[in-house]
Amino acid sequence: MVPVGAVAPDEARSSETLAAGLAAMGISPGPDDLQRLNDYLHLLKRWRRAYGLTARATHEEIVVRHLLDSAAALPSLPSGSMLDAGSGAGLPGLVLALLNPQTEWVLLDSAAKKVAFLRHACAELDLANVRVVRGRLEHYQPGEPPRGIITRALAPLPRLVGLVEHLLRRGSTLLAMLGRRPSEEELDALAGVTCHSCERLRVPGLDAQRHLAVFKYLHENRDQRAVKSGGSG
Secondary structure, eight states, rough: OTTTTTTOOHHHHHHHHHHHHHHHTTTOTTHHHHHHHHHHOOOOOOHHHTTTSOOOOOOOHHIIIIIIIHHTTTTOOOSEEOOOOOOOTTTTTTHHHHOOOTEEEEEEESHHHHHHHHHHHHHTTTTTTEEESSGGGOOOOOOOSSSEEEEEEEEOOHHHHHHHHHHTTHHHHHHHSSSSSOHHHHHHHHEEEEEEEEEEEEOOTTOOOHHHHHHHHTTTHHHOOOOOOOOOO
16 A cells, blocks of 8 residues: 555656656656646546546556657657647647647647546646647638647548648648558658658657658649749749
């Protein structure tokens, strides 16, 4: 039995895993960030069964599979506002927003229970740079498009590109967190977009492939040249 006020051994190990994993990826959290990430971990474990947030896992497994996996995208994010499309439990957007409070985030999801969790978590963690929106990605029409859209296992790439095409046409960049790396043939077959990069993400403690693919609207450069020249070509 753990004494009152003491930290359970599994929680202590998961905190160490989190701190070491972030350091290995070159991420330096702020003075309160580690505590808030641990607070988020507790919220996730408390709400996950009733709200269907994540599969059953230990403290440490959640740290590696979800928190560190989400944080791995931080160095690759563009500057400017970000949209986490299909945020679910806040992965990756809530984790990334917590580690980068200078960036404005929208966490978008269509499921009422997940949106309720996200709003509760953002309030509990005092995340002033996050707005939670309930809605479907294909219908999301913000006044200003986000600089970047990030997704994590939301949909197969061809469907995902179709869901965000209206935002890509307005200048957004899509960052898709994937497992295996798509083949060049699969990337070339995607309609309307060009893949600028597809880099492997190294997640400490995770024995599985992770990649981050970056897509832009295919005709972006041509359209920009047309505007600069004053014609459509």
